[in-house]
Amino acid sequence: MLKDDFSDLEMQRLNKLEQLRAIGQEPYPLRAHKSHTNASAVALFEKAEAEGSQEPVEVVLAGRLRAIRHMGKLSFAHIEDRTGKIQLLMRVNEIGAEKLDEFVRFYDLGDFIEASGQMMRTRRGEVTLQVQDFRMLSKALLPLPADKDETVDGEVVRHAQLTDPETRYRRRYVDLAVNPEVREIFRVRAETVKAIRAFLDERDFMEVETPILQPIYGGAAARPFTTYHNQLHQELFLRISFELYLKRLLVGGLDRVYEIGRDFRNEGVSFKHNPEFTQLEFYMAYADYNSIMAITEQLVAETAQKVLGTMKVQFGGQEIDLTPPWNRIQIRQGLIDQAGIDIHQYPDADSLAAAMREKGIAFKPDVSRGKLINTLLETYLEPIMIQPTFLYDYPRDISPLAKAKLDDPTTVERFEGYVGGMEICNAFTELNDPLDQEQRFLEMGHTYSEDEEERNPMDEDYLQAMAYGMPPNGGLGLGIDRLVMLLTGQHTLREVILFPHLREADDKPQEKKPDEK
RNA sequence: GGGCGCGUAGCUCAAUGGCAGAGCAGCGGCCUUUUAAGCCGUUUGUUGGGAGUUCGAUCCUCCCCGCGCUCACCA
Incomplete structure (x- = not known):
């Protein structure tokens, strides 16, 4: 009792x-x-x-x-x-x-x-x-935790404030009850989502809902959570992205669709990763990654203006100006400038790996050229992209759903948006050629070994949908949690997620779970 | 999963190999314009859990649990 x-x-x-x-x-x-x-x-x-x-x-x-x-x-x-x-x-x-x-x-x-x-x-x-x-x-x-406010020269000084992170996250109701600034963060979060909806609705996008329980997962390279439908005797996956379902809708004539909802990825937890997180994805027929870039910077800037009354935010001790246009850095040029490596001179993984080894850059062995380039990005470019920056033209082999560039089949029309040194969005000119798409799925099957869980399984129905004809289009995925971090100046996702994932609290220590070794 | 750090009263935090403390909150008083109200008095505890070393452990050692940072993972 x-x-x-x-x-x-x-x-x-x-x-x-x-x-x-x-x-x-x-x-x-x-x-x-x-x-x-x-x-x-x-x-x-x-x-x-x-x-x-x-x-x-x-x-x-x-x-x-x-x-x-x-x-x-x-x-x-x-x-x-x-x-x-x-x-x-x-x-x-x-x-x-x-x-x-x-x-x-x-x-x-x-x-x-x-x-x-x-x-x-x-x-x-x-x-x-x-x-x-x-x-x-x-x-x-x-x-409630016994905090007290003192007013000194008009400034409110809090005494004995509840600060213990574990209590704050596990009993968020207590945190909210005693810490008004926490309530403010979630008010900003709610306003942010509202502003994003308004922005897209004004542009004739239609909000839709697609399956969270999926028989085949896809649209991102991530390990899924699995679950099971008892009556149907069917293994199901919690979605890792909305992408493949939303693009099916373009085939169906819904030219502009978006969904704001939860993705689930069975991976490590960090200040910018939570097992479930909120994502915006939209797809726009007759757009390409250039137009998506323009819309994205507009979306973020307008949202900040509406929610905060300014396009300038404080993050990590720096002022970040979200006013468009954002910086644009082509990956090849960025790596020439920052790493001194021209990836065009190294058309395969072996040669690029050799070049990286020569420069003393640490990387995981036996990975694809695209993954090596990604390592370079994370090392040399990501940390310096404090002001809003679009990094564009990604390697094809890590972008199986994006369309290749006309003049360079190893590169696709894809960009990621970085702010505060953190990726907040990912977008491309979407691949709509079913034969090419099939080829990409097959390549993914070779690139990843059978047991690698981020291996994207072939989605036959998605290919079939595309074979009926998919309009050329551009799409965007934007992490709402990370955007809210930015708008509220918080440095961990846990501060912008009401009930962040924590390990199960065990009231009876010493007692191991039966299946634990 | 690895490394480092942390865990003391409801909250914020002290302390020492030798009786575990303060402020706030609480409880008993006084107080008709206070606002961290004030004044007098007073209580708190499995020092995260377990084991070990020791005459004696909150402190030292080991194991476990949880949290934080970090690395790995994360197109």
Whole structure:
């Protein structure tokens, strides 16, 4: 039972709850009767004040008790709702000794209360609700972390703030309840997604939903999560991307489609990787990677403007200017400049590997030319792309769904967008030639060994769809979580994902799982 | 998965191979304009879990759990 684990502190609160019931006060009443938000009550009072009105401003406010200061025959408190905090003043003159005593004895920080009365201004000038009556809306049995705010020269200084990351992520509700800046991050996140939708909707894109449980996964090089449908006796994969389904829709005449949703990748966790993450993908018929580049920088810049009111963000101690046009670096030229290697002089993996070895660059042996080039990108280019940059023209062998360049069959029309040294999007002129696509699938089958899980399986139905005719198109995948990191100045995905993945908390240490060795 | 670091009261953090502490929160008082309210008094704990060394372990050693950083992985 819940209360079996209660500490003395928590038992005290439970006692208070029972005492409230004993005097006929329901600690969890069915309904509240809040008439104003805290902010609107303040605004209402200030307006009346400005107009010199003598009419009392009567309101019913509700919120969570965040500060209590008892002073004998009166008590001050602050309650907080979604619009902020407001001070309550409870005087024995208005509410009577019995009611004041009730507040002192049975109400704790963290409780939700409702209070009615008239707005007034204290001697110190704070707009305050002078309480006529109040009641419990919800008794909190567990105490919230005891933070306290101090105002020094107008700056709010937080004391004893909840900072332990494990508590913050595992009990995000507590984190949100006591850390307003965390609530702000998720407000920005919600606004970001809203702005992206608006941007695409305005351009006649149609939002769609495609399968998350897929019989064949594809569209990215990643290991999938697997699951099983009991009735159908079918192995299923959680999608690693939306790509192949969205492009099928282009075949069906849906020229502009997008989806915002969750991808799942069974890989390591890091500051920029979470096993499930939110992705935007859109596909646009009759576009190519050049037009997608232009739309992408516009999308990100407009979103920042709408959400933050500026296209300049602070990230990693640097100011990043998202205003279009972004930098554009062709991979070959970028590597000539930064690594001193012209990849065109090394048409195969062996020769490129030799050149890299000569320069003392560490790399994994026995990988494709494309993967070697990718290593070069990560080493030489990624870290320096702080200001928004499109890196373009990728190796064909690591881009099986992108169309090759006319004058260079080893290179495809693909770009990735980097901001703050972090990849935020990936796009290409989509391959729409079914025979070429089939060839690519076959090549992937050779490039990756049978047991490599990021090997993309041949998707026969996708090929068939393409064989019916797919309009030329460009598509984009953009990591929403990473974009929100950028817009909120956070340096780990965990800060922008409400419930980030953590290892399972084990209350009974020493006990190994049965299947563990 | 590897390496490094961390885990002490509800929160933030001290401490020492020898009785485990402070502030806030809590509890009991005083207090009618406070706002980290103040003043007086007072309680907290399996020092993440287990084992070992030791007369004695929160401290040293080992194992386990969790978190963080980092490497690997991640077109």
